[in-house]
Amino acid sequence: KAGVTQTPRYLIKTRGQQVTLSCSPISGHRSVSWYQQTPGQGLQFLFEYFSETQRNKGNFPGRFSGRQFSNSRSEMNVSTLELGDSALYLCASSSRGSEETQYFGPGTRLLVL
Amino acid sequence: AQSVTQPDIHITVSEGASLELRCNYSYGATPYLFWYVQSPGQGLQLLLKYFSGDTLVQGIKGFEAEFKRSQSSFNLRKPSVHWSDAAEYFCAVGAYSGGGADGLTFGKGTHLIIQP
Numbered sequence A: 001k002a003g004v005t006q007t008p009r010y011l012i013k014t015r016g017q018q019v020t021l022s023c024s025p026i027s028g029h030r031s032v033s034w035y036q037q038t039p040g041q042g043l044q045f046l047f048e049y050f051s052e053t054q055r056n057k058g059n060f061p062g063r064f065s066g067r068q069f070s071n072s073r074s075e076m077n078v079s080t081l082e083l084g085d086s087a088l089y090l091c092a093s094s095s096r097g098s099e100e101t102q103y104f105g106p107g108t109r110l111l112v113l
Numbered sequence B: 001a002q003s004v005t006q007p008d009i010h011i012t013v014s015e016g017a018s019l020e021l022r023c024n025y026s027y028g029a030t031p032y033l034f035w036y037v038q039s040p041g042q043g044l045q046l047l048l049k050y051f052s053g054d055t056l057v058q059g060i061k062g063f064e065a066e067f068k069r070s071q072s073s074f075n076l077r078k079p080s081v082h083w084s085d086a087a088e089y090f091c092a093v094g095a096y097s098g099g100g101a102d103g104l105t106f107g108k109g110t111h112l113i114i115q116p
Helices: none
Strands: A005-007 A010-013 A019-024 A031-038 A042-050 A053-057 A064-068 A074-078 A087-094 A108-112 B003-005 B010-014 B019-021 B024-026 B032-038 B044-050 B056-058 B064-068 B073-078 B087-097 B100-106 B110-115
Touching: A005 A087, A010 A019, A019 A087, A019 A108, A031 A074, A031 B100, A042 A064, A042 B100, A053 A064, A074 A087, B003 B087, B003 B100, B010 B019, B019 B110, B024 B073, B032 B064, B032 B073, B044 B056, B044 B064, B044 B073, B073 B087
Parallel strands: A010 A108, B010 B110
Antiparallel strands: A005 A019, A019 A074, A031 A042, A031 A087, A042 A053, A064 A074, A087 A108, B003 B024, B019 B073, B032 B044, B032 B087, B056 B064, B064 B073, B087 B100, B087 B110
């Protein structure tokens, strides 16, 4: 089975712009979770989608949003980018939800200038 | 709210020596516990997990971990490290509320350095 794929792998944006990241889960997995990884804050949970519904959300501002499509692919959007949004964004998928093992993708590295 | 503490930011071990990475968690119920490894520029790879049952769990690459409820710990061990084990190691706990999963809570990570 192919693993979790994320596109693009690298992205450079400027402050104020918006960005959309994409995640394709492992085939058959219906849950997709997003995490932000920074040197200062470490790995932090953004949100989780299951069957096109956001089930849980971490402590991030409303500029961070996401959605999930009927094929379980997910997108994450960040509007009005700030310098502090520079991070590695990781997507993870699991079959039934986060109570199952989450398998991570390689991440998208976002640099905000 | 749950939390995970990895007390050691950096650990240096000689190749061939044994390894133990510490992890302490705080969670009100029986936790779901994980160890992940991350190589530079890569995503997270699952080493092993504990959901229930036997408190000593075996993982990939020769790693094992032991769940000790009385100490709220889930330490990772390997009897003999290889240079390829140099990486960042993360302990994580899963929390599940009535509304579904709340996502994994990660420790800050332990950077493992292997000396030749």
